[in-house]
Amino acid sequence: MKFAITSKGDSKSNTLMHKMRTYLQDFNLTYDEDQPDIVISVGGDGTLLYAFHRYRSRLDKTAFVGVHTGHLGFYADWVPEEIEKLVIAIAKTPYQVIEYPLLETIIRYQHGGKETRYLALNESTVKSVEGTLVMDVEIRGQHFERFRGDGLCLSTPSGSTAYNKALGGAIIHPSIPAIQFAEMASINNRVFRTIGSPLILPAHHTCMLKPVNGPDFLVTIDHLSLLHKDVKSIQYRVADEKIRFARFRPFPFWKRVHDSFVSD
Structure with a gap:
């Protein structure tokens, strides 16, 4: 087996x-940063996001596993005291x-x-470079x-606990193939109307944003x-x-949610 390790x-x-x-090399595993079968992330969720983007061309061949060295993460299920067991x-x-x-996310351009x-892996956000963002939102080709x-x-189920949650979005179990649409401080009055609630779209639905008041935007893709x-x-x-995660023991999603947001 070939492995690589990324660090915070x-x-x-x-x-x-x-x-x-x-x-791992003592166990005759091969260190290979270019074509690893498994990538070990040591740090936090941000470190695993970095690893995901680094190896995004190998998602069908590479599995990820995380060791967290700080606060409990949603993607890192091992702690430093367990590295011998993990190895x-x-x-x-x-x-x-x-x-x-x-x-x-597909961005198409004028001309x-x-x-x-x-x-x-987590989400994408869109903001205007200057002033208020004005976008026409289409779902399945309909305004x-x-x-x-x-x-x-726009967030994934596994990213629903990140920025999406701060926007009042729902937490979605990552076994559900869906994306979530959440608004940031929408303007709603007698003249302007938006849905005002997060939307959960299934895998066969597409969300399209079309600019109304300008062609330049700040777009985030995870970090x-x-x-x-x-x-x-x-x-x-x-x-x-x-994304493929290597699981060597149960890592229940709802327990992670509880430990991150509810547990003392």
């Missing part, structure tokens, strides 16, 4: 990374593959420019609303923030690809 970069994470690399599991135990849905495609406000957030000019439309849907 702090001294604790780097020490664990080097220790795990040595242990033995990786070296000796066949793992179960758990797949989570991803968000596909026939080449479209850009992204995959997000749904004209949004006016601070911005829009990446990008300026896009001359935008004609932004399309969102459940991606065909999925």
Whole structure:
């Protein structure tokens, strides 16, 4: 088996990374940063997001596993005191593959420019470069609303506990292939109307955003923030690809939700 390890970069994470690399090589596993079968993320959820984007071209071949060195993460289910146990599991135990849905974002440009495609593990947001964001929202090719406000957030089920939750969105179990549409500070009065509630769209539905008041937008893809000019439309849907997690023991989603938001 070939493996790679990504680290948050702090001294604790780097020490664990080097220790795990040595242990796994002692078990005759091959360290390969280019074509790993398994990627170990040491840090937090942000470190795993970085690893996901680094290996997004190998999602059908690479599985991820996380070790958290700070606060409890939604993607990292091992702690530093368990790395010997994890190393033995990786070296000796066949793992179960758990797949989570991803968000596909396609940005098309005016004047026939080449479209850009992204995959997000958590979410994508859209904001205006200046002033209020005004977007026509289409669902399944039909006009749904004209949004006016601070911005829009499209999230995956696994990302529903992140920015989406802060916007009042629902928490969705990641076994459900869906995306969620949430508004940021929408303007609602006697003149302007939006739905005002988060929407959950199934895998066969597409959400299309079409600019009304300007062609330039700030678009985030997980932790990446990008300026896009001359935008004609932004399309969102459940991606065909999925992220694969290597599970060596149960990691119940609702327990993670409880431990992160409810437990003392």
